[in-house]
Amino acid sequence: MAQTMFDKIWNNHVITGEPGEPQLLYVDLQLLHEVTSPQAFEGLRENNRRVRRPDRTFATMDHDVPTEDIFNVKDVIARKQMETLKANCEEFGVHLAPIGDENQGIVHAIGPQLGLTQPGKVIVCGDSHTSTHGSFGAIAFGIGTSEVEHVLATQTIWQAKPKNMGIRVHGKFQPGVYAKDLIMALIGQNGVDFGTGYAIEFFGETIENLSMEERMTICNMVIEGGAKSGIIRPDQTTFDYVRGREYAPQDMDAAIAHWQDYYTDDESAFDTIIDFDASTLAPYVSWGTNPGMAIAIDETFPEPKDINDEKAYAYEKLTPGDKPEDIDLGFAFIGSCTNGRISDLAIAAEIMKGQHIHEGMTTLVVPASRAVWNEAKQRGYDKIFTDAGCEFREPGCSTCLGMNPDRVPAGVHCASTSNRNFEGRQGAGSMTHLASPAMVATAAINGHFVDIRKTPVHA
């Protein structure tokens, strides 16, 4: 029977258990952050256990980082979580990239950047956007804190195998359309649960032509469409990205040969397939309180179809029939594990160069990692952003969620490159509108969204 890449990597990691039932998988890499690891370490301590493979475990700090003044953690809970992570990593011998460290950053940015994220691996983290790492041709998914403890203790995890969905994408993006729009459109058109029970492999010419960073954006958000994982076949783009990174395989040629063993046999291996034409895709903007409530920039807000839509309109203070241009923005956020990498900042910088953000707008540009921060400074983006009236911050999750001081005030609409627009996500009473970095940068300048296909600047 034909097998997908997901099936093959899965089968190669099964330790015990029958097909069709939960199986025990070997875990190649566990990433940790300060929010979901404290109880897991506490559990180890209580049971007098150690970390089974510290060399396959890597920790960083991201969610709680105060990006304006990183060493001045005023919030008591945040400080406690970070101090606890540091103490736990010391006690259990786990490598930690703390605040200020060259390798620190959002956990889903640093895995790829360090070469820890590789094709063929099973990668877990106590964080839902772990799906990001699947863009390298790995099985990657988020787990709960009790599972974090299980993996720390045993380097294994019990899992029921999801079904396989293939999303075949063809056609070239119009200028001003990006990977973010592709994944937002898939969720906007198919709903926040279309992927439930599935691992999704993205393939086709459009995907093959994307950079690794764009592929990461797509897999990052599959979880918002309900999927367990996203996965993309590793190719030359992947190999070139991994090669030479700190934790990359010593013998890349042997590794590449091995990774190619995992390729999906043929399309009959998928339980279901969706076709998507990228050539007619427009930039997307979310209007509501989940990522499925999103439309193309040239559409109008839909009539509410259920009570959830009605509630979303009431929360967002928007009216069906209005357009994304009508949203009166007060805040813009460029960052997060979805769109806080160097190529995202490059696009935003290109647009912001010589421009100024709209009067009354607050705009935060927050690199996903220290390495991105360094690179952005080297390229002079920090100056472009500050000259344009933005704040260029230190790396962390920042305004993606209100766990640190970078919050959107109540009643303010925020154009955001992040991945979730839930009620209060960016601060109590804040209203989030998800979009690509180019859309958000342009919106910051205009004070409202515009159809960037009609503006001259596209990076």
Ligand SMILES: CC(C)[C@H](C(=O)O)[C@@H](O)C(=O)O
């Ligand atoms: C804090 C963490 C558990 C959470 C997640 O799992 O995704 C966060 O990263 C998020 O994006 O909401």
Ligand code: SF4
């Ligand atoms: S950047 Fe946002 S989505 Fe990503 S890990 Fe941090 S809080 Fe979660």
